[in-house]
Amino acid sequence: MTRGQRFEGVLLRCFILKDPTVSAGIRFGFVVPSRKFNAVMRNRLKRLMRESVAGQWPAWVGTLVRAGKGLDVVVFYKGSGTRLSRRVQLRDVDLDLERIRSNAAAVL
Numbered sequence: 001m002t003r004g005q006r007f008e009g010v011l012l013r014c015f016i017l018k019d020p021t022v023s024a025g026i027r028f029g030f031v032v033p034s035r036k037f038n039a040v041m042r043n044r045l046k047r048l049m050r051e052s053v054a055g056q057w058p059a060w061v062g063t064l065v066r067a068g069k070g071l072d073v074v075v076f077y078k079g080s081g082t083r084l085s086r087r088v089q090l091r092d093v094d095l096d097l098e099r100i101r102s103n104a105a106a107v108l
Helices: 039-055 057-067 086-107
Strands: 005-008 012-019 026-031 070-077
Touching: 005 086, 012 086, 026 039, 039 057, 039 070, 039 086, 057 086
Parallel strands: 026 070
Antiparallel strands: 005 012, 012 070
């Protein structure tokens, strides 16, 4: 797989690429558009995405084991710029990442 796989959620878009040069490991990158958000909100959203991945880390490692190679994962936040409470945003990001991970596990 040279181009990777693209997965869509409600708030997130995720690109996953198997890295044949790495025998194991997952690298994550988080992207939030600067057109929609100021620096404070971009950093907050990236922190929420990192927090969500950290909470789901055992499931991501299981996906890695099934894939058999290293994975590069880039997560794009595509949600609107509306203000939500931190708890609601974290729950939404968690649900979206879980859906993306389960779809990726089925394909990879």
